[in-house]
Amino acid sequence: MQYIFKRLVAVVQSHIDQVSWQAVALTTLLHMLLIWGLLVSAGELELTPLTTYFYYYVVTTSTVGYGDFSASTEAGRWIVALLQIPFGLALFGVLLGKTGQTVTYLIRRAMTGDKNFSHINNHIIIFGWHDTRTKKIIDYILADKKRLDRRILLAVTEQMDHPFLANPQVDFAHLNSFTALEELKRVAIDRADKVIIDGQDDDQTFTTALRISRLVNEQCHISAHFDDETKIEMLLEHCNNVECSSAKSAEVLVRSMQDPGSSRVQEELLSTLYGDTQFSLVIPAGFTEMEFGNLFHHFKHDHDAILLGVAHNLSAQNMDLNPPLDYLVNSGDILHYIAVERILSDEVDWPGLVK
Template sequence: MAYSNVLFIDNLLTKICIMLGIFKRLTLLLRAHIDQLSWQAVMLAILAHMLVTWGLLLIANEQALTSFSTYFYYYTVTTSTVGYGDFSPTSELGRWVVALIQIPFGLALFGVLLGKTGQTVTYLIRRAMTGDKNFAHSNNHIIIFGWHDTRTKKMIDYILADTKRTDRRILLAVTEQMEHPFLTNENVDFARLTSFTDLEELERVAINRADKIIIDGQDDNQTFTTALRISRLVKSECHISAHFLDETKVDMLLEHCQNVECSSAKSAEILVRSMQDPGSSRVQEELLSTLHGDTQFSLAIPSGCDEMEFGTLFHHFKHDYNAILLGVAHNLSAQNMDLNPPLDYKVNAGDILHYIALERVLTNEVDWQSLAK
């Protein structure tokens, strides 16, 4: 008796294993077919099934089910197996249509639709996470080339903390094998490139339509070659900022690329200033951070404005915006900036004002014509 029970259980387990194997193979087969199906094919099949079912119900004289709004509702709740029961066929032919045509084929199509939807959502999330998405359609965006765990996060925080900035999406481009570090931040996109100098990869991040670019490579060589490569690919009004540790690289780059603003580590200068004038390092930190306190901003004087005096602008900015003008630059790289110029210094359209304020002053907030009088 005990032996027969053991034999029965053994046979049962064997059959269960066989059934699970068959189910697994069917699942893999179905998934393979779903992978091959396009969205157009799935939607056409569903539409064809809806029309065939509707036509057969019309032939069965199911008038309560065949009006457009009623039929769409009835078809959806029945095929998706929700089945509220408020609508159902009343004729014998109508029941046969539902039993043999609508429910079996509808359930199959509904399963395919769910599988295709899940597959598409997973694919899109995976592409966003791995950085394989194509951003060639982007326009007037900010690109950050390079990844440094703490520094890059701070840069993005500083950009987003400027509440009155022009609303541009941020695209983080890296060459490291990593996933999207800001997946929950809707303002930041992510692209993983094979190289920062490959033309096809640069086209994938819409380099020719970017508005602002930060280059912060893994080392000075990567930063140098990236800046050298993209400086000729960007639009004329695009501003490029590059960070170097070695100041000699800055001089070399500026010989070839006039549209790149370079920054380098100023630790020696800051240490000396802090020693001679205590608190200097804190002033530097406050001026650079948009997270708290007053910050340094810039504002380009729009074209068409008449000549103005620096003193007039200085008093206007202090009185109306509680902002202090620091100086005037004549191009985006600010290589020939005039800091603290005399009050009668002439300022013209196209010049760039650098100032300290609690928040950014926008061009349309300034009455330029009255200041030129």
């Protein structure tokens, strides 16, 4: 008996799986119209007004049956008993089955990274997965409470489930390749605002950066991490919109030896989880020939921040670090500073700083 029951459930489930949402919706609508027409012909005037009928149909068909509305004529009761409840209950069961199937399907797609994100805009894409480092990257991004509220999309090539499913701010995409155009379209690479590339190895990081550097929009900033600094030189020969970083363990060791505490300073400057952190701010259009000294005093006096230097593009290839006080900065330049939290552009008195 148990085998027969399981077999019956499997057969019913397979039929539900094969029925489309359109077919279920159309069949339900036709059933509702048929019952309504029959009740009208049976003289059930209290049940047939549209608002009342919809409420009555749902309550009766789902067998909740509050009893506030029911058929009062003999013909109406036969219609309800023979046509509405049996067929309606079957449709209701199919509807619940399809709903459960769809919810399960959507959750599974989210877990396995099969969802399509080609519709999103101004998001952050992280290419690559590392058990510890990727989690830290996302923690550091989310710890910046005054950042623009951009969604984070983690893209991986490994076979894995969504590692941040409980975090609604992080989406997940599994790609077959970081260089396939169709796969990159699925994560809306052309509309991303920022990209981090941290591949399984330098070769994957290099090929990914080389591929997407021509696909992103002009305002998108790409950051790529390498272990081998020669790869950085090769990449920058072809891509000027990629900012590259590499492990500086030797430099950190020497600085810590010669100037004790240096590693702690660098750790605080890079982390948004505690202490003062390094940030950047683009000077808005319309403000030219501002002296670095005036900016320096304004940032320290009004925002308790320290200006470090001025860059002239997103990659900061020709940054002027600690320039003289009479150094002139203009709109479009990027100020790098240290502060407890990010300073937004509308919090700065730009007009009062122009010469």
